[in-house]
Amino acid sequence: MIYHEHPLRILRYSAKNIWLLIFPLIRGLNVLRINKDVLYEWLRGAWFDILIIGLIVLFGYVRWHYSEIEVSDSSITHREGFIFRVRTTIPYSNISSSSFERPFYLAPFRASRLRCDTSAGLFSASDMKLMVSDDVCGVIAGRLPGIKKNREAYEFPKPSVWSVILFSVFFSSGLSGTIYVATFFFKGGSIARDVIGTSIDRITDSTEWIAGSLLRRIPDAAVVIGALFVGAWLISAIVNLLKYSDFSLHFTENDIKVAYGIITRKEYRLTAKHINYTDLRQNLIMKLLKVVAVHISCAGYGNKRSRLPVLLPVMRESTLSEELDHIGVSRGRKNEFTPKFTGYWQHIWIPAILAAAVFPLHFIAADLVPELSSLTLFAAVMVEVPAVWFIIVKTAGFLTSGIAIYDDKIKISYNKWTTFHTVIAERKKLVKIELEQTIFQKIGKRCSISLWFDGEMHCRHKVRGIDVRKVRQITELLDTASGQGLVRT
Amino acid sequence: MRHYKADRKCLFTLRLVIILIAAFISGAAVYIIPNEIAVKITVLSVCGIALLFMLVYLPLYIASVDYAAGKDEIMRTSGVFIKYRQSVRYSSVQYVSVISSPFPERTGMNFLILFVYGGSMRLSFLEYRDMQEILALVGEGG
Numbered sequence: 001m002i003y004h005e006h007p008l009r010i011l012r013y014s015a016k017n018i019w020l021l022i023f024p025l026i027r028g029l030n031v032l033r034i035n036k037d038v039l040y041e042w043l044r045g046a047w048f049d050i051l052i053i054g055l056i057v058l059f060g061y062v063r064w065h066y067s068e069i070e071v072s073d074s075s076i077t078h079r080e081g082f083i084f085r086v087r088t089t090i091p092y093s094n095i096s097s098s099s100f101e102r103p104f105y106l107a108p109f110r111a112s113r114l115r116c117d118t119s120a121g122l123f124s125a126s127d128m129k130l131m132v133s134d135d136v137c138g139v140i141a142g143r144l145p146g147i148k149k150n151r152e153a154y155e156f157p158k159p160s161v162w163s164v165i166l167f168s169v170f171f172s173s174g175l176s177g178t179i180y181v182a183t184f185f186f187k188g189g190s191i192a193r194d195v196i197g198t199s200i201d202r203i204t205d206s207t208e209w210i211a212g213s214l215l216r217r218i219p220d221a222a223v224v225i226g227a228l229f230v231g232a233w234l235i236s237a238i239v240n241l242l243k244y245s246d247f248s249l250h251f252t253e254n255d256i257k258v259a260y261g262i263i264t265r266k267e268y269r270l271t272a273k274h275i276n277y278t279d280l281r282q283n284l285i286m287k288l289l290k291v292v293a294v295h296i297s298c299a300g301y302g303n304k305r306s307r308l309p310v311l312l313p314v315m316r317e318s319t320l321s322e323e324l325d326h327i328g329v330s331r332g333r334k335n336e337f338t339p340k341f342t343g344y345w346q347h348i349w350i351p352a353i354l355a356a357a358v359f360p361l362h363f364i365a366a367d368l369v370p371e372l373s374s375l376t377l378f379a380a381v382m383v384e385v386p387a388v389w390f391i392i393v394k395t396a397g398f399l400t401s402g403i404a405i406y407d408d409k410i411k412i413s414y415n416k417w418t419t420f421h422t423v424i425a426e427r428k429k430l431v432k433i434e435l436e437q438t439i440f441q442k443i444g445k446r447c448s449i450s451l452w453f454d455g456e457m458h459c460r461h462k463v464r465g466i467d468v469r470k471v472r473q474i475t476e477l478l479d480t481a482s483g484q485g486l487v488r489t
Numbered sequence: 490m491r492h493y494k495a496d497r498k499c500l501f502t503l504r505l506v507i508i509l510i511a512a513f514i515s516g517a518a519v520y521i522i523p524n525e526i527a528v529k530i531t532v533l534s535v536c537g538i539a540l541l542f543m544l545v546y547l548p549l550y551i552a553s554v555d556y557a558a559g560k561d562e563i564m565r566t567s568g569v570f571i572k573y574r575q576s577v578r579y580s581s582v583q584y585v586s587v588i589s590s591p592f593p594e595r596t597g598m599n600f601l602i603l604f605v606y607g608g609s610m611r612l613s614f615l616e617y618r619d620m621q622e623i624l625a626l627v628g629e630g631g
Contacts, residue, residue, distance in 0.1 A: 026521065083591065084598075090584040120583035120604035127584060127604065454606070 003069045003136045006111040012131070013067075014060025020052055069130060071143050076116065078128055090128055094118045096274030097300035098144050100137060103264045112137040116144070117300020119274060121456060126300060146269030147257040153250040159313045164244055167293055167313035247313055258301075258311065270298050276455040277425035278311075280320075283418055284393050287400075290317045292422075297455045335402025335413055337474055343446045343465025347398040351390035358383045393418055401463050403449070405477050412451060412461045423461050429454045433475060437468075447471050493623065495554035495614035496597030502590070504543045511539040556612055556619075558626055563603075565610060581605040582627050593617045603627060 062082050070077040075091040101113040114137055116128040132140065147153045159167075242262050250257040256270040276297040286292065294312035295302070302309025339347075362380035366373035397415025404411040410430065412423045430453055437447040449471050450462040466474075518531040549569045557564045564576040582603050590598035594617045601612040601620055612623065 026517065081588075084588055086586060086588045088584065088586040094583045118583040118604065119606055121607075121609065
């Protein structure tokens with residue numbers, strides 16, 4: 001059966017022909033050169049512009065007309081183009097994820113967005129992106145692989161409202177960072193005013209008006225900037241809350257269905273065999289509270305910047321049940337191969353040096369320019385706080401990072417920036433291993449190991465400072481399992 | 490192993506397209522640029538580049554294209570100044586895209602894109618019959 005996309009698609013196809021406006025533009029430029037009565041000439045030429053705009057819409061219509069979707073028993077085919085015909089065929093068996101979305105502004109038109117993704121390609125762009133009417137969407141959804149009726153599948157208990165709120169808070173551009181930046185502006189603004197005010201007073205009395213009026217505005221401006229940061233974070237949190245609310249997860253042995261969103265409901269169908277790995281993500285607060293957010297790597301799922309590949313929003317580590325194990329989501333085991341204790345410095349050296357150097361630098365600066373001492377003290381405190389925070393984060397990262405190899409799985413725990421990752425994957429999904437050794441690691445007989453798994457996004461998972469003998473064991477175990485000679489040094 | 494060459498009929502189509510583009514740019518230059526010398530330089534440059542492309546680069550490029558289809562994989566070799574080789578296993582093909590111009594048997598403008606794990610392989614300027622044969626080998630990613 002052959003279907004057309006939704007007529008709204010004409011607008012998108014029309015937009016693609018916007019380049020045709022070059023003709024009225026060339027004409028306009030010519031008019032400007034020859035005749036000075038620009039307005040008159042433009043008005044006279046309006047018919048031509050209207051003709052071009054009409055052509056753009058006509059091209060959009062023709063492109064829409066020639067855009068056809070064919071749904072067969074084994075594949076979905078999209079044909080498009082009226083001069084050059086493009087035919088894209090995706091077999092259902094290769095579809096790793098499909099998504100259905102109906103934003104509120106498309107609801108009155110009874111139109112939906114449909115995306116199909118496979119593990120092919122280098123970038124995270126969708127392999128097939130269509131806008132179809134609800135009826136056609138229903139037909140296609142009936143043919144695509146995945147869970148069609150919720151009652152056929154096991155429903156994972158819905159995350160509580162609190163867990164979604166916490167998830168929105170934790171993953172909204174960093175709560176701690178926002179509070180910190182806001183504090184910087186709130187407090188820094190008044191200090192800057194005092195310092196600059198005192199300096200100007202000393203230069204000349206005639207500048208008194210500046211100290212009196214203009215400088216009064218510095219703290220206000222700083223407060224506004226600080227408030228903007230908090231506001232931006234708050235908006236991000238609310239957007240995330242709306243996006244991930246009413247989260248539901250259904251799964252069978254082979255398929256997963258994830259749906260979320262209040263204003264724009266989005267439904268994903270994932271194929272379990274196409275899940276590359278599970279990533280249990282935490283920040284320091286989440287680690288202390290023993291909660292995790294379960295993310296997965298699956299082509300087409302959460303590959304847009306505005307979407308996170310979340311499978312389960314914030315939940316307690318202890319509640320990660322074995323039911324999820326067969327769809328590739330598991331808690332993993334304790335690390336067998338952990339970093340050497342002598343490698344601790346490698347994890348913390350940047351924040352440690354920063355934390356140690358900040359106050360001596362402040363004292364030097366205050367000695368050289370005493371007027372700025374309050375400002376440098378404030379700056380020192382503001383640098384010291386995150387430096388110490390990072391030492392704590394990196395220490396926790398050092399204590400918890402490592403690798404475990406068991407059954408047909410591999411688990412890698414590591415820390416990147418302020419996030420703690422626990423990545424669990426099947427060994428056969430491993431595509432590359434890289435070993436690195438710095439001169440200091442060579443002395444300490446340690447090295448870093450990086451691993452890559454299948455996936456559109458090539459993501460490095462790196463554990464630092466593991467004993468060389470242990471790394472040899474790891475590579476032997478993994479090379480034997482894959483038999484592909486993955487190690488690169 | 491079966492070798493497929495680029496369809497030389499595409500040379501005519503490509504030359505026609507290049508002539509049209511060159512004519513359009515030259516026409517636009519005459520229409521927009523007020524200085525006569527600048528127009529002459531532009532038109533001559535455009536025509537020179539177009540001739541070089543039509544008579545030297547394109548024939549060499551088309552001659553360099555070779556697609557070797559084996560039992561399990563297909564290898565593409567092409568390039569005039571820099572040789573480019575790429576091979577893809579049929580089993581790693583996830584899906585395919587076929588691009589054809591009007592009258593595909595006569596223009597030689599048939600393209601096949603094989604999307605595989607981590608990238609894609611583009612088979613350009615195929616003869617229509619060759620394209621159908623390769624498609625049958627690949628099985629449209631199924």
